[in-house]
Amino acid sequence: MKRTITIIGSGMMGSALAFPAFENGNEVRLVGTPLDKEIIEECKRSGKHPKFDRPFPKGVEYFQFEDWQEAVKGADFVIGGVSSFGVDWFLNEVLAYLDPAMPVLSVTKGLINLEDGTLISYPAYWKTELLKKGIRREVNAIGGPCTSYELVFHDQTEVAFCGKDTAAIKMMKEAMQTSYYHISTTNDVIGLESAVALKNAYALGIALTIGLVNRQHGAEAGLHYNSQAGAFYQATKEMTKLLRLQGADEDSTVLGIGDLYVTVYGGRTRKIGILLGEGKTYEEALDILAGVTLESLVVARRVAKAIYRKAELGMVDLTDFPLMTHVNDVLDHGKDAELPWDSFTFDNTK
């Protein structure tokens, strides 16, 4: 069944979703945000996203943001493709004006921490804020290990769509699934969104070890994975604990572990982790990566803040999260990147 899908936000992830969406036989309209003007111009001119190696399938339509309402007309659902820095913009400029009956699927990854240490998902945040305006709407979301440029290459990819409205996410799954884009469905919004956000913070912690190996052996040292694996083990342990606190389903947690895996390899988080691991100060690392969007740093800080707050309230024991607190100390207190390895050991003897 052919559907019409409008993607708002033409960054890499939003744009990459145009591939499975169009190739599955749907009409696809890609709308840039006001920051995406040049991207949309380039797409209109060449049919290619400036950051992708392959052109879009012929037939995808492109819109500047001023025409977004026209692009949404007659759509079966809208995909929100903004970064976590665009969460409030998307709320105020799009969701506030969108027909509440129009299903929305968001790819924005992150969490928001409340005063009491609670971490809430963007769909929950949007819902609450929209209710203040008298608008009742659910937002659905995508989680799971998927880097945009690999989706463009038709690499085999496992993701999940989460939302409270089962009929809507099943309709979206049917519209989007292809021979390379495999979609699970779940009502566990907070679990999946938490997994997807937490993995950014933990991928940073694991990437530190790559920089530490470079520091010790030189960047051409070849295979050195023991320390990555040791950090991955601890990250899995802490993520599992935190996700249990968040009330996550086990499947959401495990998909988040897969997401952690791909983020260590594929993302921008890796770059800052390696620089810090090599011994650069936080300021030096940011200088080197000037212009790169580092959502992971925001997430890492928010999660750390939430855990410290939960610890103050007696809800968690900080010693259960030595990797998270270490990442926080490296980012914000100038601590050397070498990991607190002994604190990752356990004693399960009687």
Added chain:
Amino acid sequence: MKRTITIIGSGMMGSALAFPAFENGNEVRLVGTPLDKEIIEECKRSGKHPKFDRPFPKGVEYFQFEDWQEAVKGADFVIGGVSSFGVDWFLNEVLAYLDPAMPVLSVTKGLINLEDGTLISYPAYWKTELLKKGIRREVNAIGGPCTSYELVFHDQTEVAFCGKDTAAIKMMKEAMQTSYYHISTTNDVIGLESAVALKNAYALGIALTIGLVNRQHGAEAGLHYNSQAGAFYQATKEMTKLLRLQGADEDSTVLGIGDLYVTVYGGRTRKIGILLGEGKTYEEALDILAGVTLESLVVARRVAKAIYRKAELGMVDLTDFPLMTHVNDVLDHGKDAELPWDSFTFDNTK
């Protein structure tokens, strides 16, 4: 406190343990098996293991197997460093003649499947077999993400020592821990040993995706991690399920996930997985890897056999293990390596 540690088996892992053992101030005696004659000769001549880039610390002593009883005299404990193909040899030639009061720590990784689908650890197997000879002994074991050549490089490494005799494993931990070798302790022998064995089978499944990417994009295609991460997610899910069936502690499971991570990158399992993923037949892959010890194949088949048997007995549902059964079909039934991606999706909606 200085101790005397005798390592029997001078393959890569047994030999690598001489580094933390000696550097922590102990006397270390490395004994070859009858298959290791040339290795020991080379060690005596040059002080270096032929497969390592760095020489042993000066002071490690080397023994041919005919002198093993002398090498064990006065030792505080013995490390068993044979491969899984040497399990019965180690039982009949060493354990059967060793003072039952001498603690033993084994690095051999694997499981043995019984007729009813039960998977038992090598320590349990040795204990049962020795009892038949009237000998009562516990064997302790090492698990966790550790490749031998990285240990030689002093890379940061997280492992666990497991055993029923808490005092013995704590003594061994104290003797072996260094600034780079970090040791957890646990009584969960079956859990840790199962995790360590299972990860071999699952690493093979994940490595298939690397070969599949090479098949599709060429070996120089650069970053392609979505499919690895999708398989890693599924492997984590199935390993967690199987380890729960085995009665594993959660810490053992999570350390096994770290071990899975390092095995995808560092091991021989990776090589055969890539070849099969690229489209080589099982026989072609074995030809290319002629002479390489492939313990992972033995483990993969044993685990698959156990799961099929458990399914026959109604204890598990085979559809919960699509990656494991796929690996088995690729190895033994000539199935193409492309993974059954849709079977990895879940539906957690109401």
